[in-house]
Amino acid sequence: VAKPRTKDYGRLAVLTQWRTEPRILFSLPRDAFTPKPKVASAVVAFAPRDRPEPPCDVSTLERVTAAAFGQRRKMLRASLRQITPDAEGLLEALGLDPKARAEELEIGDFCRIANALEAQKNELA
Structure with missing residues (x-):
């Protein structure tokens, strides 16, 4: 779900946002995992697009x-x-x-x- 001109924006963001409409459903605290990770986690839903826009190969x-x-x-x-x-x-x-x-x-x-x-x-x- 990362946007352009942010440090998180990368290849995965471009390809997934072209083919789907991703949205964050909810975040998970670091304490939910063992061992506790250094990064935050989230559950993301991906709704497929009927036709990716703009069209390309x-x-x-x-x-x-x-x-x-x-x-x-x-x-x-x-x-x-x-x-x-x-x-x-x-x-x-x-x-x-x-x-x-x-x-x-x-x-x-x-x-x-x-x-x-x-x-x-x-x-x-």
Whole structure:
């Protein structure tokens, strides 16, 4: 349920929020576990979406988020180079800042990147 521009926002948040509508049902105190963990816990419900929006290819979205969040502190132009040679040009063409970091993007931005990569792939085929 993490939101963009927060430290908890990552690949799991992007992929689950794209496919589902997650919501926290309730929190569990640390004392509920033995041994007592260092982190708080919560029970989360995931309601599947009929159609994830915006539409994109799930495998391409997974590749994009893996590359973007795999090197979290790197700028997108560097982290996306592993899946496209002109990451900076692709991001600029989409109106995205190549110097941004993955946690700054909205879910729709990741879908736009995935769709642009799919379009590139289809042009080469």
